[in-house]
Amino acid sequence: MSEESQYSEHPGGWIEWFCAHEDHQFLCEVDDEFIRDPFHQVGIKGKFNFFNEAISMILQPTSPEDQDLEDERFLEVYQEASDIYGLLHARFIFTSKGSAIMRERFLQGKFGHCPRIYCEKQNVIPIGLCEDLKTARIKVFCPRCEEVYMPKKKCADIDGAYFGKSFPQFLLMTYPDLHPKFQLLPDTQIQVDFQPTLFGFKIAGKQGSKIKKYDQQLQYNHIITQPIVQSVESNILQQEQKQYRIQKQELQDQQQQQQQSDQNKDQPHKKKNKKKHKQ
Incomplete structure (x- = not known):
């Protein structure tokens, strides 16, 4: 047009x-x-x-x-x-009238849906990753996986500063009924390290992407279980080394006993040779 x-x-x-x-x-x-x-x-x-x-x-x-x-x-x-x-x-949009308008548009899916398949077409919220003009274009925030994506709709002329970084969290805190209830099934690779903030301050209890938190939990479990595995391996190694030392000591004892036995056998011959020499 x-x-x-x-x-x-x-x-x-x-x-x-x-x-x-x-x-x-x-x-x-x-x-x-x-x-x-x-x-x-x-x-x-x-x-x-x-x-x-x-x-x-x-x-x-x-x-x-x-x-x-x-x-x-x-x-x-x-x-x-x-x-x-x-x-x-x-x-x-941070006023009561403005947020009410944006709430209705969010419920109607005017801003599009999350591209992640396990979010099941969750409605998204516009967000700007910077408050300054001509720094970042408009993005969309998914309240389900709490990730930021490029919008599918044409928004080439929309600056991210037209919405700001705090708007999605403000809208969700103003209208708690907008929070989706679901079980997260992460499957995508994180492309943006997003940290939710409100007017520049981190929100208590919000750690960013739920997919990223899942990956961090896997890493944490690996860190916790790794010392246990290392401890078991160390105990096995110590037992093997102990058994080797015992076997080595037993072998040395046998060699010493054999040497003493051989010396005892040689002593009578020496005494007889001495007696013959005196005669």
Whole structure:
């Protein structure tokens, strides 16, 4: 679908038009009041050169016109407007209204499913592995195996900072009913060493990937059982060495006894030779 046709199909505001793009399916519509609030703009305004113009573009009640695509100035402001909206979106989804919207979309499977076969098409949650723009693209987090994967849907234009690293854990803690109940059957190789955090802090009782924890448990069992095996092998070796020493000692005793016996036999002949010499 071309961008020109998308404009005509979304005569509403810029936000509705922007979120209706095929690559923007993970995004939800942020309230105008939330965007206007200066408190929510703290820490964002200083990162952009056309912040005020971009905010005005975001709050436009109508979608862009066709001739706007030929305006270099519009495209330049549009790039900043996209990132500004994304950073505000990352804050909006942590509100009660925003998280409720994302919860419903998660339950409907709007963000896709886990590619791992044993997760049985578990719904996934969008996540960004970095809070900074232009650092990492959007990923998806599976609450079942607690791993991070590349999304199957086209999201090439979505920056990971539009959601942030803490959102999946926040959503699961806000709505405990979203936690899946299952028995883990690990079968895949770990590609990402993911550590769940909330606002930069590690979560108590969360150790990261459940598949990785399974592998660590196998390694731990190997470490625990290895000294036992080594101890048994050492005892067997010591017993063999002890038996060898006993056999060696017995052989030496037999040789000594044989030598003494031979010496005792030679002594009478010597005495007779001495007597003959005296005569």
